[in-house]
Amino acid sequence: MALLLIAGIFGLSREGAKLVSQQKADKATVVLDAGHGGTDPGKIGVNGEKEKKLNLEIALLLKKELEEHDILTRSSDEGLYDSNSKNKKVQDLQKRCDLIHKTAPDCMVSIHQNSYTTPEVKGAQVFYYTHSAEGKKLAEDLQSALVEKVDPDNNRLAKGNTSYYLLKKTDVPAAIVECGFLSNPEEAQLLTSEEYQKKLSKAICDGVLKYLGKSKKSDKSST
Numbered sequence: 772m773a774l775l776l777i778a779g780i781f782g783l784s785r786e787g788a789k790l791v792s793q794q795k796a797d798k799a800t801v802v803l804d805a806g807h808g809g810t811d812p813g814k815i816g817v818n819g820e821k822e823k824k825l826n827l828e829i830a831l832l833l834k835k836e837l838e839e840h841d842i843l844t845r846s847s848d849e850g851l852y853d854s855n856s857k858n859k860k861v862q863d864l865q866k867r868c869d870l871i872h873k874t875a876p877d878c879m880v881s882i883h884q885n886s887y888t889t890p891e892v893k894g895a896q897v898f899y900y901t902h903s904a905e906g907k908k909l910a911e912d913l914q915s916a917l918v919e920k921v922d923p924d925n926n927r928l929a930k931g932n933t934s935y936y937l938l939k940k941t942d943v944p945a946a947i948v949e950c951g952f953l954s955n956p957e958e959a960q961l962l963t964s965e966e967y968q969k970k971l972s973k974a975i976c977d978g979v980l981k982y983l984g985k986s987k988k989s990d991k992s993s994t
């Protein structure tokens with residue numbers, strides 16, 4: 772049963788990758804992953820806000836931002852599991868990986884929100900798979916853009932991780948952006964505002980552009 776599923780994933784991957792490589796001749800592709808969704812709300816904020824909702828809102832703004840810079844995006848749907856599945860969480864993550872492999876993007880960015888036991892802790896932080904040099908580059912570009920554009924007082928650094936499923940199981944440059952702490956009242960409130968979400972998505976877009984080696988100005992020459 773497990774073998775069959777893996778074979779299915781690889782079968783799809785090759786076909787999908789071929790399709791996308793034709794479109795990719797002149798355009799970069801980014802897979803956007805809005806963390807959690809469906810029956811999995813993710814973290815719950817001190818203000819009652821669900822992580823899955825904020826992740827999706829920010830991912831949609833980021834999608835718009837990237838597309839304005841002529842970058843193709845693919846998004847993972849909320850709750851990518853069968854409703855009769857015994858282990859929804861595992862199936863959801865496997866399907867997200869399947870989409871990433873099928874798309875064969877230049878990079879993958881997954882949007883999440885953080886939480887901690889003490890309310891003082893705050894600030895965006897980006898994670899990458901410890902053994903991925905490209906993932907590290909991507910994460911560092913994202914982290915510095917977030918510090919520069921959103922919160923210059925944030926002294927967090929991009930951090931390696933060996934256990935996040937999505938980072939471990941994908942072979943494309945990938946980063947998880949924890950946009951802020953839902954356990955910090957001030958940040959939890961900011962994260963619900965569209966203005967702040969736009970600021971975050973612009974910063975993440977800048978980080979992606981920097982990683983892809985694209986100049987923002989040359990893409991916007993017509994406006």
Ligand SMILES: [Zn+2]
Pocket residue numbers: 806807813814822883884
């Ligand atoms: Zn999360």
